[in-house]
Amino acid sequence: MAKGVKPRVKVPKKATAGEVITIKTLISHKMESGQRKDKDGNIIPRSIINTFTCDFNGQNVISVELHGAVSTNPYFQFEAKVPESGEFVFTWLDDDGSTYTDKKSITVA
Amino acid sequence: MNFTRREALIIGAGAVTAAALPMQAFAAAIDDAIAAFTGGAETTDSGITLTAPEIAENGNTVPISVSAPGAESITILASGNPTPNVLTFTFGPLAGSQEASSRIRLAGTQDVIAIAKMKDGTFAMTSSAVKVTIGGCGG
Numbered sequence: 738m739a740k741g742v743k744p745r746v747k748v749p750k751k752a753t754a755g756e757v758i759t760i761k762t763l764i765s766h767k768m769e770s771g772q773r774k775d776k777d778g779n780i781i782p783r784s785i786i787n788t789f790t791c792d793f794n795g796q797n798v799i800s801v802e803l804h805g806a807v808s809t810n811p812y813f814q815f816e817a818k819v820p821e822s823g824e825f826v827f828t829w830l831d832d833d834g835s836t837y838t839d840k841k842s843i844t845v846a
Numbered sequence: 847m848n849f850t851r852r853e854a855l856i857i858g859a860g861a862v863t864a865a866a867l868p869m870q871a872f873a874a875a876i877d878d879a880i881a882a883f884t885g886g887a888e889t890t891d892s893g894i895t896l897t898a899p900e901i902a903e904n905g906n907t908v909p910i911s912v913s914a915p916g917a918e919s920i921t922i923l924a925s926g927n928p929t930p931n932v933l934t935f936t937f938g939p940l941a942g943s944q945e946a947s948s949r950i951r952l953a954g955t956q957d958v959i960a961i962a963k964m965k966d967g968t969f970a971m972t973s974s975a976v977k978v979t980i981g982g983c984g985g
Contacts (some may be wrong), residue, residue, distance in 0.1 A: 801935050808908075
């Protein structure tokens, strides 16, 4: 597991049924592209987050496939429809096999 | 060393070809990446909007946002990067809109290309030129 990985997600706490909300996610990760060389000229091996998904009550909102050209601390902003109260589950998959998750509940008034 | 006129011409032509090769290799890589996503299908240029800065001071983090109403998935390609694939957004049933933003790395001044795969199976492609002051691929 890469060091210092911390997911941060911004989701409104309340919404009306069927409302479209904006979600912002950021995860601290160095996203080593596999293109850089260390001072001895050896290529630093690639170590990135390769997949990000967001689900709401088991239904998919967005999934993203990441390659080496995504910036350090990958940031995403997207919109989701909220049909009912429930929980957003955010999942990031690392090249080294680790999984980072975060969950946010939302209440439909 | 003495060259005859003919030899000099051949060597000159060889040097020109060698210099042109990396450009061709980049162009081939981006064409391959486009074909891999579209499966060789024709693309239209309407129905997709890519927002990228005209000038990015730092190629390590270039904010981009893409929007394509009715799209199933959108892929972003960087034509001048060592590997052209950047990311692919796939929208699920609860996506509020076919719009997303992220931050990407660009190795230098180049065109950023966005291709959307629509629900009806057609493809829309757009590109945006970004000037990069400091490249973002190490080296």
